[in-house]
Amino acid sequence: MLLPKIITKVQDKFPSVTLDTTQFAGEDIIHIQGSYNLDVLKLFRDNGFNFLADITAIDNLTLGGFERFAVVYHLLSHETAERVTIKAYVPEDQPELPSAESLWKTADWQEREIYDLFGISFKGHPNLIRIMNPDDFQGHPLRKDYPRLGRKERDDFPVVKRGINKEAAQ
Amino acid sequence: MVQGADQPMDTERMVLNFGPQHPSTHGTLRIIMELEGETVIKGTPEIGYLHSGFEKLGEYLDYNQYITITDRMNYLSPLCNNVAYALTAEKLMGLEVSKRTEYIRVLMCELSRIADHILNVGMLAVDLGALTAFLYGFQLREDIYDLFEIATGTRLTTSYTLVGGLMRDIPDKFDEAVIKVLDNVDVVARDIETLLNKNRIWQDRTKDIGIISKEDAISYGLSGPMARASGIDWDIRVQEPYSRYEEFDFDVAIALNGDVFDRYLVRMEEMRQSVKICRQALDKMPAGDVMVDPDLGFSLPPKDEVYNSIEGLIYHFEITMRNRGMTPPIGEAYVATESPNGELGFYIVSDGGRVPYRVRTRPPSLMNYSIFPKLIEGHMLSDAPAIIGSTNVIAGELDR
Numbered sequence: 001m002l003l004p005k006i007i008t009k010v011q012d013k014f015p016s017v018t019l020d021t022t023q024f025a026g027e028d029i030i031h032i033q034g035s036y037n038l039d040v041l042k043l044f045r046d047n048g049f050n051f052l053a054d055i056t057a058i059d060n061l062t063l064g065g066f067e068r069f070a071v072v073y074h075l076l077s078h079e080t081a082e083r084v085t086i087k088a089y090v091p092e093d094q095p096e097l098p099s100a101e102s103l104w105k106t107a108d109w110q111e112r113e114i115y116d117l118f119g120i121s122f123k124g125h126p127n128l129i130r131i132m133n134p135d136d137f138q139g140h141p142l143r144k145d146y147p148r149l150g151r152k153e154r155d156d157f158p159v160v161k162r163g164i165n166k167e168a169a170q
Numbered sequence: 171m172v173q174g175a176d177q178p179m180d181t182e183r184m185v186l187n188f189g190p191q192h193p194s195t196h197g198t199l200r201i202i203m204e205l206e207g208e209t210v211i212k213g214t215p216e217i218g219y220l221h222s223g224f225e226k227l228g229e230y231l232d233y234n235q236y237i238t239i240t241d242r243m244n245y246l247s248p249l250c251n252n253v254a255y256a257l258t259a260e261k262l263m264g265l266e267v268s269k270r271t272e273y274i275r276v277l278m279c280e281l282s283r284i285a286d287h288i289l290n291v292g293m294l295a296v297d298l299g300a301l302t303a304f305l306y307g308f309q310l311r312e313d314i315y316d317l318f319e320i321a322t323g324t325r326l327t328t329s330y331t332l333v334g335g336l337m338r339d340i341p342d343k344f345d346e347a348v349i350k351v352l353d354n355v356d357v358v359a360r361d362i363e364t365l366l367n368k369n370r371i372w373q374d375r376t377k378d379i380g381i382i383s384k385e386d387a388i389s390y391g392l393s394g395p396m397a398r399a400s401g402i403d404w405d406i407r408v409q410e411p412y413s414r415y416e417e418f419d420f421d422v423a424i425a426l427n428g429d430v431f432d433r434y435l436v437r438m439e440e441m442r443q444s445v446k447i448c449r450q451a452l453d454k455m456p457a458g459d460v461m462v463d464p465d466l467g468f469s470l471p472p473k474d475e476v477y478n479s480i481e482g483l484i485y486h487f488e489i490t491m492r493n494r495g496m497t498p499p500i501g502e503a504y505v506a507t508e509s510p511n512g513e514l515g516f517y518i519v520s521d522g523g524r525v526p527y528r529v530r531t532r533p534p535s536l537m538n539y540s541i542f543p544k545l546i547e548g549h550m551l552s553d554a555p556a557i558i559g560s561t562n563v564i565a566g567e568l569d570r
């Protein structure tokens with residue numbers, strides 16, 4: 001069992017960074033400050049959690065939390081088959097945190113996806129452009145204040161007008 | 171010596187659009203290739219052509235409604251997606267499903283794995299010009315889809331699981347039909363291997379193409395057959411068993427070279443192991459219900475009760491009405507399952523309402539495809555179909 005040791009190590013080493021540690025349905029969740037995510041992730045990586053399974057984000061607009069956005073890292077240890085969730089909180093007015101691309105290459109595309117759908121930017125990312133939506137897309141669809149229904153983008157599409165020459169057709 | 175003969179020939183770099191309408195891109199993948207002669211200097215994939223906002227939609231559909239969306243993600247093995255999502259929702263709600271449910275889920279998942287792998291191998295072969303292997307495989311896939319039709323009612327949009335169980339039990343004599351197909355798997359696998367394994371052209375086009383090292387596989391987050399072909403002994407069914415996989419006896423297929431040929435070999439062996447698991451599941455199939463206790467408030471009552479008794483009708487509405495229904499506790503759950511492509515995970519965050527607050531899919535295709543620019547570098551253009559085929563990218567899951 002690697003996890004309890006590492007969690008106490010994180011708490012000892014970064015007491016002000018670790019906001020909380022919780023458990024739900026047998027999963028350990030560590031809540032940290034967003035700007036220090038690389039320190040914590042590196043500590044986990046060097047202590048056996050070698051695989052970054054998933055990165056995603058949550059918009060805590062109505063859920064509540066330490067900050068508006070949480071970037072969620074799911075780590076896995078191939079040695080002991082343990083999993084841990086790390087939530088890095090990012091404020092609304094400056095949604096930015098360091099990129100994990102230097103630790104795991106898989107972060108590249110997934111951080112682009114978060115940038116595209118949530119509008120959270122990653123410092124040090126080599127190619128931070130939209131991945132799912134077109135480059136000229138406005139807004140970030142997975143934010144809670146982005147409506148599910150609406151006509152905004154559709155109305156923004158350029159309309160191709162083809163003049164039909166009725167007389168010539170006859 | 172001719173003047174300048176020791177200098178490399180001055181060639182212009184050509185930029186080529188590969189897809190999104192190319193037959194070997196399997197759906198809507200686009201790659202911008204920079205070529206020097208026929209050698210690819212750089213390949214930049216552009217994804218998102220099939221982005222459908224499934225995760226946004228999940229925030230507006232209740233837990234059972236979203237199962238229909240999970241079908242559409244990986245359209246080659248929808249049952250695996252159904253099961254993965256149901257497992258996550260059950261973990262969130264703290265439900266324990268019956269043993270029979272878990273066995274049927276294992277059976278269905280393994281049948282989908284066979285169908286997925288056989289199509290993947292067939293498509294890889296057809297992209298490289300070997301049509302016969304594809305046709306052999308496709309016949310078998312149709313037989314498996316017939317089984318799905320018998321059990322779930324549809325071939326592709328199965329929506330077979332519910333939170334807390336299954337939509338319906340498997341019909342009588344289903345096991346006989348399954349065994350008939352399983353007997354055929356070995357025959358088809360042998361046919362395909364006879365055609366391909368020692369085929370000179372096949373070996374030339376797949377061996378030492380797109381080699382992934384062990385370190386790269388971990389760094390890029392690869393899982394499933396892609397990782398196992400690079401020598402990583404990691405199968406979620408063994409290491410973190412879910413749905414009673416620990417009760418089945420099977421081996422994990424591993425290869426060491428990490429090239430296209432090894433990925434093909436791993437998939438072929440995994441099909442044989444899946445046959446083994448299916449047979450065990452049929453042999454040991456326990457009796458019982460396929461839905462959790464109705465008193466817990468998760469399952470719809472049987473239809474004859476709904477139509478013939480007032481209690482059944484009231485209960486039916488209690489479950490389906492907008493302001494009632496199942497409400498999980500506030501919390502979050504991540505469950506990883508071994509889908510044919512790799513680690514398929516669902517991450518559900520609940521705020522205690524009847525719809526999830528956030529549903530995230532961990533798509534194996536996205537991670538498996540993200541290594542593509544590294545793999546194609548320095549290869550010939552004609553190797554691109556081989557590498558894409560061996561990653562088994564499913565656009566629906568890639569873009570969601």
